[in-house]
Amino acid sequence: MYAKLIFRNAKRSAKDYLVYIITMTLCVMLFYAFLSISSSNYQPDIGSEYNVTMLGAGMKAAICGVTLLLLFLIRYVNSYMLRRKQREFAVQSVMGMEQKTIGWLFFAETFVMGAVAIVIGIFLGVICSQFITAMLLSSYGQDYKLSWMLFPDTVLLTICFFALSLFVVGLFNVRTIRKIKIIDMLYADKQNEPHFKKSRYMPVIAVLFNVILAWMVFEGVVKKHFYFDVRFAFPVHIMFWGNIIIPAFGILWSLIWLVRHKKWGFDKFVIGQCLITILNACFLASIPQIQGKYYVALGAGNLNQYLIFILADLIFLICGIIYLASSLLVAWKEKSLAHKYQGQNLFFFGQIISKLQTTTKTMTLICLTLVLSIFLFIAAPALTGWASGYLDIRSMYDVQISTRYNDVYDEADLPRDNYELVTEFLEEHNIETSFDRLVNLYLPNKADFHNRVKLDFPVVAMSLSDYNALREMLGMEQISLKKNEFTTQWQSIATEDERTEFLSGITTVSTDAGDLVLAETGYYDEPIGETVYNDYTDVVYIFPDSICKKLLSVMKNRYIITAEPVSYDDTKDLEAEFNSVYPESAEGVHYYMRTHTQQVNSTKAEMFVLKASMTYGAVVLMVICLTILALQQLLDATHYRYRFGVLRKLGVKENEIDRLVLKQLAVWFGLPIAVAILISLVVIFYFFQMIAVQISAYLGFSALMAQVGTIVGILILLLLCYFISTWILFKQSISGN
Amino acid sequence: MSELLKLDHIQKYYGNEGAITRAINDISFSVKQGKFLGIMGASGSGKTTLLNCISTIDTFSAGRIYLDGADVTKIKPKALARFRRENLGFIFQDFNLLDTLTISENIALALTINKVPVGKIDQQVQNIAETLNITAILNKYPYQVSGGQKQRCACARAIINKPKLILADEPTGALDSHSSQMLLSTMQSINEQLGATILMVTHDAFSASYANRILFLKDGEIFTEIHKGSNTRKAFFEKILDVLTMMGGGQTDVC
Numbered sequence: 001m002y003a004k005l006i007f008r009n010a011k012r013s014a015k016d017y018l019v020y021i022i023t024m025t026l027c028v029m030l031f032y033a034f035l036s037i038s039s040s041n042y043q044p045d046i047g048s049e050y051n052v053t054m055l056g057a058g059m060k061a062a063i064c065g066v067t068l069l070l071l072f073l074i075r076y077v078n079s080y081m082l083r084r085k086q087r088e089f090a091v092q093s094v095m096g097m098e099q100k101t102i103g104w105l106f107f108a109e110t111f112v113m114g115a116v117a118i119v120i121g122i123f124l125g126v127i128c129s130q131f132i133t134a135m136l137l138s139s140y141g142q143d144y145k146l147s148w149m150l151f152p153d154t155v156l157l158t159i160c161f162f163a164l165s166l167f168v169v170g171l172f173n174v175r176t177i178r179k180i181k182i183i184d185m186l187y188a189d190k191q192n193e194p195h196f197k198k199s200r201y202m203p204v205i206a207v208l209f210n211v212i213l214a215w216m217v218f219e220g221v222v223k224k225h226f227y228f229d230v231r232f233a234f235p236v237h238i239m240f241w242g243n244i245i246i247p248a249f250g251i252l253w254s255l256i257w258l259v260r261h262k263k264w265g266f267d268k269f270v271i272g273q274c275l276i277t278i279l280n281a282c283f284l285a286s287i288p289q290i291q292g293k294y295y296v297a298l299g300a301g302n303l304n305q306y307l308i309f310i311l312a313d314l315i316f317l318i319c320g321i322i323y324l325a326s327s328l329l330v331a332w333k334e335k336s337l338a339h340k341y342q343g344q345n346l347f348f349f350g351q352i353i354s355k356l357q358t359t360t361k362t363m364t365l366i367c368l369t370l371v372l373s374i375f376l377f378i379a380a381p382a383l384t385g386w387a388s389g390y391l392d393i394r395s396m397y398d399v400q401i402s403t404r405y406n407d408v409y410d411e412a413d414l415p416r417d418n419y420e421l422v423t424e425f426l427e428e429h430n431i432e433t434s435f436d437r438l439v440n441l442y443l444p445n446k447a448d449f450h451n452r453v454k455l456d457f458p459v460v461a462m463s464l465s466d467y468n469a470l471r472e473m474l475g476m477e478q479i480s481l482k483k484n485e486f487t488t489q490w491q492s493i494a495t496e497d498e499r500t501e502f503l504s505g506i507t508t509v510s511t512d513a514g515d516l517v518l519a520e521t522g523y524y525d526e527p528i529g530e531t532v533y534n535d536y537t538d539v540v541y542i543f544p545d546s547i548c549k550k551l552l553s554v555m556k557n558r559y560i561i562t563a564e565p566v567s568y569d570d571t572k573d574l575e576a577e578f579n580s581v582y583p584e585s586a587e588g589v590h591y592y593m594r595t596h597t598q599q600v601n602s603t604k605a606e607m608f609v610l611k612a613s614m615t616y617g618a619v620v621l622m623v624i625c626l627t628i629l630a631l632q633q634l635l636d637a638t639h640y641r642y643r644f645g646v647l648r649k650l651g652v653k654e655n656e657i658d659r660l661v662l663k664q665l666a667v668w669f670g671l672p673i674a675v676a677i678l679i680s681l682v683v684i685f686y687f688f689q690m691i692a693v694q695i696s697a698y699l700g701f702s703a704l705m706a707q708v709g710t711i712v713g714i715l716i717l718l719l720l721c722y723f724i725s726t727w728i729l730f731k732q733s734i735s736g737n
Numbered sequence: 738m739s740e741l742l743k744l745d746h747i748q749k750y751y752g753n754e755g756a757i758t759r760a761i762n763d764i765s766f767s768v769k770q771g772k773f774l775g776i777m778g779a780s781g782s783g784k785t786t787l788l789n790c791i792s793t794i795d796t797f798s799a800g801r802i803y804l805d806g807a808d809v810t811k812i813k814p815k816a817l818a819r820f821r822r823e824n825l826g827f828i829f830q831d832f833n834l835l836d837t838l839t840i841s842e843n844i845a846l847a848l849t850i851n852k853v854p855v856g857k858i859d860q861q862v863q864n865i866a867e868t869l870n871i872t873a874i875l876n877k878y879p880y881q882v883s884g885g886q887k888q889r890c891a892c893a894r895a896i897i898n899k900p901k902l903i904l905a906d907e908p909t910g911a912l913d914s915h916s917s918q919m920l921l922s923t924m925q926s927i928n929e930q931l932g933a934t935i936l937m938v939t940h941d942a943f944s945a946s947y948a949n950r951i952l953f954l955k956d957g958e959i960f961t962e963i964h965k966g967s968n969t970r971k972a973f974f975e976k977i978l979d980v981l982t983m984m985g986g987g988q989t990d991v992c
Contacts, residue, residue: 341855346846350837639836646833649794650850650894651822653815 006108019634019729020110021117023077023627024162027070028121030623032158033128034063034616037136039151062613064161066620071165073624078169080631081110082176089177090185099182103174110173114166122158126150132612139388139608201361202323203266206273209316210254213247216280216309220244227298239290242283250276267327274320281313285682288689303690310686314679315368321675322364326356344660347647351664359632363672366625370676371683373621377715378684380614381707382695387607389698393492393527395599396474399560399574402531404590408554411449415556415589421581422558425574432563435473439466439559441532442551444511444541449552460534460555461511461541462489463548470528473561479542485519487542492527492697494538499523502539509541513550516543531557531592571595622718629669630726637733644734661734665727673719741934742768742791742902747800749786749957760786761797762957768902773928773935775948777977779984783957784938785906791936792825792904793817805901822851826895826903830910832887834879840890841866841875847894865893869923885916889923896927903927905937909944921947942981946974953980960984 036042038059089102129149137144220243228240253276257269287306291298333340333349340346356363399422403415418438426433441460443449448458467489468478481487486509490499507518524542532540534555543551566574575593582591633640644657688695688704695704749761761783768774778784789795791802793809802809804824812820827833834843844862853861866872869889874882879890888908895903905924909917925947927933939945949965961980965973 337859338855341845341849341858343849346838346842346849347835350835350842354837643835643837646835647850648818649821649827649829649833650847651818651820651825652850653818 006105006112017081017113019631020077020081021113021120023073024114024117025121025124026623026627027073028118028158028162029124029128030616030620031063031067031070031161032122032125032154033132034612035060035157036125036129036149036151036154037132037612038063039154041151041153042149059609059612062609063616066613066617067161069617069620069624071169073627074165075169075172076628077631078110078173079176080635082106082173083635086180086185089180090182093182093185099178099180100174103177106177107170107174110170111166114162118159118162121162122150122155125158135612135615136608139604139611202270202319205316205319206254206269209273209312210251212309212312213250216247217244217251219305219309220247223298223302227296232296233294235290236294236296239283239287239296243287246276246280246283250280267324270320270324274317274324277313277317277320281310281317281682284310284313285686285689288686288692292689292692307686307690310683314371314682318367318371318675318679319364322356322367322672323360325363325671326353326360329353329356344647344652344656347643348660348663351643352667355632355636355668362628362632366628367672367676367679369621370625370672371680373618373625374676374680374715375683375687376614376618376621377711378680378708379687380611380618381711382688382691382699382704383614384607384611385699385704385707386691386694387603387610390694391600391603391607393698394530395594395596395603396527396529397559397594398562398566398596399558400529400531400594401558401578402592402594403555403557404535404592405554406452406535406590407587408589409450411552413588414552414554415591417556419558421577422560422574425577426560426562429570431566431570433560434563435469435559435561437466437469437473437559439470439532439557440548440553441534441540441555441557442543442548442553444509444543444551446512446552449554454536457534457536459537459539459541461486461543461548461551462532463545464542465545467542470532470559471526473559474526474528476526479521479524481519481542481544483544483546484514484516485544486516487519487521488523489528489532489540489542490523490525491530491533491538492525493693494525495693498538499525511543511547511551513547516547529559531594566595566597568597568601571597622715625672626719626722629672630722630729633665633668633726634729634733637730640730641734657734658731661731662727665723665730669719669723669726739770740767741770741772741805742936743803744791745801745803747787747790747797747802749783749790749795749797759957761790763800764954764957764959765800766952766959766962768934768936770901770934771928771932772950773925773948774937775945775951776936776938776954777940777942777945777951777981778954778960779940782954784940784954787954788904788906788936788938791902792827793821823898824901826898826900828888828891828895828903828905828908830907832879832884832891832911834887834891834894836879839876839878840871840882840886843879843890844893844897847897851898853898861897862893865897868927869893883916884912885919888912888916888920892920892923892927896931896933899931899933901934903933903935905935907939907941908937909939909941917941917944942974942977945977946970951977951980953984955984 085106089099089106092102092105093099126149130146133147133149134144220240224240224244232240250273253272254269257264257272261269284306287298288303290296291303329349330353333353340349401419401422405414408414423436439462441462443458444461445458451458464479464481471478479487488503503518503522509516509518523539534540575595575598578591578593582593584590644661647657647660648654695701744764744766747761747764748759751758751760764783764787776784776787786795790797791809793812809820834840835846838846841862844865845858848858848861862875863872866875869892871886871889871893874886874890879887882890888911892908895905908924909920912920921944924935924937928935935948937944937948945951947970950962952962953960963973963976963980968976
């Protein structure tokens with residue numbers, strides 16, 4: 001009998017459960033789609049030089065971690081269903097059914113619906129995983145091919161995960177239902193909006209923020225004490241002083257308010273604190289720019305610390321804005337009678353203000369989560385673009401052997417080897433080489449050999465013939481030098497300012513073999529790999545061969561380009577063999593071998609896991625926010641039906657009611673999204689400034705902007721989907737029929 | 738006094754062939770301007786259906802309703818909202834106040850919907866609040882005031898636009914006896930002093946005694962009608978009880 005009731009209930013209330021099923025399906029779909037590529041059955045065609053198993057473990061951990069967030073959404077949508085069905089439960093209780101039984105009936109109902117959602121979700125997940133595969137294949141530089149993505153292990157994991165989640169959440173529901181009083185259930189949908197009392201979370205946040213302000217003041221004073229110099233330019237003075245005075249003013253404002261709080265009210269305090277916060281955020285955001293422009297040293301990790309301060313500032317600002325939104329609306333409404341009484345504004349203000357006042361905390365959380373989601377969306381391409389651009393520069397040669405002399409204290413111990421074992425290995429494995437070059441790096445002055453001070457590390461030199469050989473390998477034009485000339489080769493991450501400053505200081509270089517003057521073309525900055533530079537330097541001199549012969553060779557590198565890509569297994573063996581001959585040691589020459597295949601493999605796998613988990617995290621957070629925003633409106637459909645019903649009875653036309661609904665939803669979705677976009681812009685601006693050098697070196701701003709543009713487009717589409725479906729459902733639930 | 742409302746052979750059927758329920762079965766009557774008409778009857782007698790038909794919220798199967806000479810049935814659906822707005826005022830059993838607005842805003846809402854100039858709104862709200870003695874609670878929210886005060890607010894909202902006809906559906910249904918008495922006195926004074934025409938549906942004899950004419954409905958038809966005439970309210974109340982007794986089952990209403 002009960003089984004019949006469960007299925008009949010589930011069938012009858014399918015419309016009620018629509019929101020539940022859609023949310024659950026979305027969760028399952030996202031989970032399955034991303035997890036499927038970590039399946040042991042997944043064998044995409046990414047070429048013999050790559051190994052996809054490297055993805056598995058990292059991906060699984062990342063996906064499961066992010067999915068914990070989905071549990072929150074599952075719990076939320078369950079409590080939504082619980083509230084919707086309370087009246088039904090009440091009738092069942094009144095009829096004499098035990099509350100325990102009702103709880104288990106609801107548990108079974110949601111479980112049936114959940115099962116439906118899991119099946120649909122897995123099916124959609126299979127389709128959706130094609131996008132993830134496309135993303136993976138493009139990461140490995142392959143063309144997209146349709147692949148079968150229904151894997152038993154992933155299906156099992158998905159079913160287990162969601163069944164367990166449903167079970168746990170279901171148990172909570174049973175407990176809740178057992179505890180509610182029948183009378184409360186009976187009048188659940190007749191309840192008025194909870195009384196408009198503001199919660200106490202904002203004062204708590206204000207106290208915490210003041211603690212952070214004190215930390216800012218402390219750091220400001222410390223930094224000024226250790227790093228400030230009166231000879232700095234004026235903007236630097238402002239920066240140093242601003243970082244102390246503005247947070248201090250924030251604390252002072254709190255103290256002033258504490259003295260006068262009976263007269264001023266808490267809103268006034270929040271307004272003042274928000275204004276100070278904006279000013280503070282501006283100052284903090286200007287730090288990377290001022291630091292870069294005026295070469296201000298602030299100590300290691302300082303930018304990260306300032307990033308934390310900015311985040312704290314912005315979090316407070318979001319809390320403040322949402323907290324004040326309803327008060328500001330009330331104030332505006334009372335001041336401007338023309339707006340208050342215009343059209344249906346009175347009703348509209350009532351709707352928005354009451355909702356804002358009762359859901360401040362949720363709105364704030366949504367806003368913060370949205371900021372995080374937008375940031376993840378935008379930061380993912382920047383970070384992976386950086387990594388892939390850097391990979392191109394790091395792995396320009398199929399095999400490269402490099403050396404470091406940092407721990408060599410005797411000239412006799414400097415590297416003299418030709419790495420014959422590599423030649424033998426390649427011959428043994430029938431790997432043909434197109435280019436192979438042993439490159440010596442020399443110290444211009446032998447006296448610098450013992451110079452190991454980090455900031456004063458000597459720039460090394462390369463012979464013209466070696467340099468030209470490398471250029472030939474990489475398909476660049478040859479260069480020439482006169483007998484007494486030299487030129488320079490620069491790393492991509494070196495800025496133009498650094499280069500200009502360096503070159504303006506040295507038009508001649510004195511070496512152990514005589515003086516050289518700077519050639520007409522004083523520098524080259526095409527990437528030729530990062531192992532040709534000495535540690536802590538971004539430049540290498542190019543000297544005529546005749547000069548180099550007389551200098552001290554401190555490093556001996558070898559660069560090979562093979563005719564065909566070397567397979568993953570061969571490179572693994574080669575690296576193992578190399579490491580056994582040249583083991584890592586604390587003293588003496590350090591030898592390193594990098595193979596293109598291994599590097600690309602590990603970096604691409606890491607990059608993909610990073611990109612996929614960031615995108616997954618961003619999508620999950622965005623879906624959570626938008627679903628909650630939508631549910632918040634649909635949850636109160638009964639109140640709204642009543643309120644719009646009153647309007648109808650008072651003679652308001654249907655088209656005006658439609659317009660009101662649209663306006664209400666636009667504000668409801670628009671406010672958190674607008675605040676989140678505003679705040680994200682500041683965070684992203686700061687973040688891009690922090691890694692501006694890397695972006696321009698490895699990715700290019702236009703490429704980044706194109707990617708960001710695409711993401712913004714997708715986000716707008718997602719938002720529109722949510723908005724329109726909420727709008728339709730909302731209109732249905734308040735319609736008079 | 739001119740005729741404000743006229744119902745001409747109104748019929749309302751539910752259901753389909755074979756199982757037809759006649760909610761209203763051929764009802765005709767008219768109401769003159771400035772009158773306070775009560776409609777009484779047991780549950781299921783069709784009184785609320787009749788009120789809904791008059792207020793254009795519900796449709797009817799046959800007949801015509803004229804308000805101030807205009808045929809309500811001929812008003813296009815799109816113009817119905819405007820018709821209601823300009824001609825009718827409603828007082829409901831469950832008040833129908835918006836919990837998101839203060840009492841004064843609830844009253845002002847009716848004015849803003851009717852596009853009354855902004856400058857006049859506050860003054861009009863103040864005036865009506867004084868008339869109904871609710872000035873002290875103007876800035877409170879509905880959940881902060883008593884049922885009687887809520888209903889007086891609903892009353893203020895109904896009459897503030899000076900509608901031709903005020904329709905009240907069991908206005909005292911959710912009130913205690915003291916609040917009921919106060920509300921009914923208020924309605925009576927609105928009727929007598931402001932000259933408003935009121936049509937009130939009730940099943941409570943005491944409430945009905947405030948009207949000056951009562952229609953009794955039974956099974957969708959007019960059973961009888963009585964006029965207050967020069968009787969005192971007490972005598973009229975007795976008369977109502979007599980009719981209810983005659984209709985059968987009326988005694989229970991008196992208790």
